[in-house]
Amino acid sequence: MKKKLIQNTKDHFEKLFQKPAKHIFLSPGRINIIGEHLDYNDGFVLPAAINKYICFAISENKNSECVLVAKDLNDVYTFDINDPLQPIDKMWANYILGVLHQLKERSLKLKGFTLVFSSTIPMGAGLSSSAALECGVAYAMNDLFQLQLSKEEMAKIGQKAEHTFAGVNCGIMDQFASVFGKKNKVIKLDCTTLAYEYHPANFNEYQLVLFDSCVKHTHLTSGYNDRRNEVEQGLAIIKANYPEVTSFRNCTEAMVVALKDTLGEIIFNRCLFVVQEIARVPLAIAALSKGNINQLGELMTKTHYGLSELYEVSCPEMDFLVAEALGEAEVVGARMMGGGFGGCTINVVKKETANSVIQKLTKAYKIKYNIDLKAYKIKIAKGTSTYGI
Structure with a gap:
């Protein structure tokens, strides 16, 4: 499933732009094992990243033009990275624009890029596809343009993007789990202080x-x-x-x-x-x-x-x-x-x-x-x- 997602995303990029993508990133959805409704009640939550992903195929551009392609929605949005960014009528694009806006607010230097993304995270099922999209874009920008952001900063940028460009006053758990997830580990997270610990999660039979x-x-x-x-x-x-x-x-x-x-x-x-x-x-x-x-x-x-x-x-x-x-x-x-x-x-x-x-x-x-x-x-x-x- 993961390999097929990656291949399909790469192929779509190459088909549209007549050249292969230079970078591939994966950003997972999340579950919460236990600790429901505790993120705003000063309790601990116990999330984990899961093997459902958004795949990003991306290349830098020589100019300031940005091209966003939502493969699953058959939709495209183009803009200039140097222009002021604000929410538009495409909700999927707002999650990405919100992240870029946060990076620009921090006076970080961005250039143009071309991005194709596709997902195996079910939409609307409560598995945080929006957080995966935000965190994947933050991670990709950090890697492409050597922004030197910490994982915690990426999670916070994703959360702030959702607040400002999607209008959803979410907590930090979803973004944190997407960025900090580890294979066969749950994260004990204090949503107030962001202190966290990994604990084993082997389900065996x-x-x-x-x-x-x-x-x-x-x-x-x-x-x-x-x-x-x-x-x-x-x-x-x-x-x-x-x-x-x-x-x-x-x-x-x-x-x-x-x-x-x-x-x-x-x-x-x-x-x-x-x-x-x-x-x-x-x-x-x-x-x-x-x-x-x-x-x-x-x-x-x-x-x-x-x-x-x-x-x-x-x-x-x-x-x-x-x-x-x-x-x-x-x-x-x-x-x-x-x-x-x-x-x-x-x-x-x-x-x-x-x-x-x-x-x-x-x-x-x-x-x-x-x-x-x-x-x-x-x-x-x-x-x-x-x-x-």
């Missing part, structure tokens, strides 16, 4: 399978904003009653339970999920370190029920997919992944039964919702990198 529900409910943005407001209100009440609490990280479940009546049912549920999810992250790291995949699966499943019942960011389709998966003896853990209200579930399945589980869920989902389920068997891969031609 198990396979990670993503089920794409192919639904995206419209209240994703409003629901996300509501949750942020609710946990902020809750934390303020907790701090007022327990002055030693500085964030959810040093708040205990006992404190939340003691304030149940004061918080009110909804805010209590939101805060309870957050403190429970924060506690699950180190347990998940310990389970992975010991190769105890069954225990990891149990923790992931608990996360799903927390997201569904306490944080209320799931939806009927996601709950159905998780319940159906957990009904199979070969599935040791399943949960919704990402912001919620649609997207993918992540499942831990015995390798030899992965295909039969995929077939069963595909059939059940079609019968229940008349939607064609998409399934992806994935591996944990290295982050954004140069691919030798």
Whole structure:
């Protein structure tokens, strides 16, 4: 799959421009094993890069003209790198323009280039194709024009590009995982300080399978904003009653339970999920370190029920997919992944039964919702990198 993507991207470049690309880069999508909705709640997250990529074929130009070619969309955008950059009506181009704008804001010297890109990261499935695009462009510019950016700077540039040119107020996790990913490693990341550690993630006889529900409910943005407001209100009440609490990280479940009546049912549920999810992250790291995949699966499943019942960011389709998966003896853990209200579930399945589980869920989902389920068997891969031609 990776080799085919690279070959197709190279061939498309050569066909369009009658000469081979000088450089090839790969930038991966990402998953989050556990630690959902903790990036803005001062908890740790546990993301990893995956073997779904955007491939970039690129050559420098002798002038200041830039040509961007989105192979999968059959679309092209041309501009001059010396002109002021601003968002346009092509969203795919805005992710790239946003990165270039950030580089120019730092007074870094850029020249013209020709870029063709193609992807195996499913769009809209919550696997951060936008972060892969941003980070791949930042990495390519850094390499082509010797900008001497650190990986952390590239991740921050990608995040800022999304804020300013795509209008999405995302956290740093997606870009960080795309740039810093390592094969068979998860990243324990503090989204506040950007302190991070690598931990082993060997799934041995198990396979990670993503089920794409192919639904995206419209209240994703409003629901996300509501949750942020609710946990902020809750934390303020907790701090007022327990002055030693500085964030959810040093708040205990006992404190939340003691304030149940004061918080009110909804805010209590939101805060309870957050403190429970924060506690699950180190347990998940310990389970992975010991190769105890069954225990990891149990923790992931608990996360799903927390997201569904306490944080209320799931939806009927996601709950159905998780319940159906957990009904199979070969599935040791399943949960919704990402912001919620649609997207993918992540499942831990015995390798030899992965295909039969995929077939069963595909059939059940079609019968229940008349939607064609998409399934992806994935591996944990290295982050954004140069691919030798």
